[in-house]
Amino acid sequence: MNAMTDKPSSQPQNLRTLSYSEAIREAMAIAMEADPTVILMGEDIGVYGGAFQVTLDLVDRFGTDRVMDTPISELGGAGVAVGAALTGLKPIFEFQFSDFAMLAMEQIVNQAAKLRYMLGGEASVPVVFRLPAGSGTGAAAQHSQSIEAWFGHVPGLKVLQPATPEDAKGMLLAALADPDPVMIFEHKLLYKMKGHVPEGSYLTPVGKALVRREGTDVTIVAGSIMLHRALEAAEQLTKDGINAEVIDLRCIRPIDHETILASVRKTGKLMVVYEGVKAFGVGAEISAMVAESDAFDFLDAPILRLGAADAPVPYNPDLERASVPQVDSIEAAARRLTRREV
Amino acid sequence: MTQPDNRPFAIRTYAPDQLREALKRMYLIRRFEEGAEDSYMRGLIHGTMHLSIGQEASAMASCMELTDDDKITSTHRGHGHCIAKGAEVGRMFAEFFGKETGYCHGRGGSMHIADVKTGNLGANGIVGGGLPIAVGAALSAKRLGKSDVTICFFGDGANNEGAFHEALNMASVWKLPVVFICENNGYGMSTSIARSTSVKHIADRAVAYSMPGVTVDGNDFSAVAEAVHHAVARARAGEGPSLVENLTYRWRGHSKSDRNRYRTKEEIEEWMTRDPIARFRAELIAHGVLDEASADAIEAAAIADMEAGIEFAKASPAPSISDVTRYVYAEN
Incomplete structure (x- = not known):
């Protein structure tokens, strides 16, 4: 069976396939086309295309105002995304490696996750954090961790881990539709894996195995x-x-x-x-x-x-x-x- | 040839009604905090609190030109900022009392009072926590094509946090409409500026981020108002951020645990002679905006508002225990 598809037996042949990273990029493009408040932020996500080339040519399509290279300032950058989300934008913030999110724990855990609750439901922080995660790349201890469980401990966050290109796209679109902060852990070894990805917009349900x-x-x-x-x-x-x-x-x-x-x-x-x-x-x-x-x-x-x-x-x-x-x-x-x- | 107007900035810039309202709100800040302290002593409220008594000019004069569309981010010592931005003391007391009618429905308490609808993005329990958030709010304004500015209040303690430096740098690189206002009260909890900070004036740090930086007497209403006026104008004109340092002093301890072992009684008493409210009141009277009787009436009105606020809080319902996990996530 093809491990990259949901239900191999029920799917017709010759379906469109994309890589996991292409699927994520397609989701971002669809969201940005549909909603001018969606912006991308992160380190080297513009002309460089991101450390894993996930954002590749999006800066050419949407410009530097919406595909923003941040300084190497994970805490500040994540906090800017939180503040922007609090005031009308829908930022997708890419951590270059999930390991670097530790520099931004304050803003993720003390601010983004808790603002709605601390403010008695009177605030919404619709920010999406994308985090390339996992080992297998020879990058050693500070670029290979799998820390998703840390965030499982934090009420207020939603924590997703897509395994297929189809889910990578559907989860990102679902995360953007979610009024609360969502963290998506993307496995670096999956970025090049191909699989069927439906056209257009669809949402992978959050909270469903x-x-x-x-x-x-x-x-x-x-x-x-x-x-x-x-x-x-x-x-x-x-x-x-x-x-x-x-x-x-x-x-x-x-x-x-x-x-x-x-x-x-x-x-x-x-x-x-x-x-x-x-x-x-x-x-x-x-x-x-x-x-x-x-x-x-x-x-x-x-x-x-x-x-x-x-x-x-x-x-x-x-x-x-x-x-x-x-x-x-x-x-x-x-x-x-x-x-x-x- | 007309004579130069030598009156203080606030007197020559703001209408008498605005000035009277500013004085009223400064009295309200002080009476609110005294009322909160008294309620704490009498066991009506629990937890802790960080009082800004002695710093009222910094809060009020910084908010003179803001509308409900403009944003502020505040600190753990944030009651003054809330009131200056227009918060109702009844809902603030209710929050302090942990009541459902509070700004955060009793979930936030003193350190998280906010009113997003009127641009108050909230106090913050983390030193420096509001700085990147303020930059994000300014980014929203710029991207959404609005002329809103964000005032970012923080204390001297935050100037040694990484978040301060990252936030100022990004605000400058992206020329965002944010005004960083450092309320330098001399101490980060017990550690003095001299022992914690490598520059004499925190405003000197602005140079590192290519923005204007100015240090003013934070207990002089007009001095603060003038500095912030120029910074807000610069932000609205799309020219980027500024840093304003208001030199001030908190009369009370850091929080309820403070035994004042790091400063002298003489130092505290010396600062109390520079009471920002008394100075502003005297200035308004000297320039004919008020007379003593009307100033007394303003103060009395603030006391009445404070007392009514406490009664509102006392009479308000507590949250339902079954709602302990409510508001963690959005409700469908």
């Missing part, structure tokens, strides 16, 4: 690039007669409890795969959520978390690969889980 592969023996929850690794592992598992259900965790906040719980009630086994550090991560939240629910009674094996090693992301390529879940480690873990060897 998606069963990408139906199965009966084990539930594997995985988002972003881990979805693809989990789907590949699931194919391998069929050789042993193991039929895994794979859920695309498209949204970390709000999290889609019901889709996960329904799957666990069916399979009785849960594995959560994510690229962030294993401890205190997405896996902990999902495991606890299942343990606190009626689905707990359906479990017939311990819950398994597969996350990054308890270390910064290393430079050496073999170490880097070993530090985060890969197809083989997901497959091996699922095998152990289904044999109750955990």
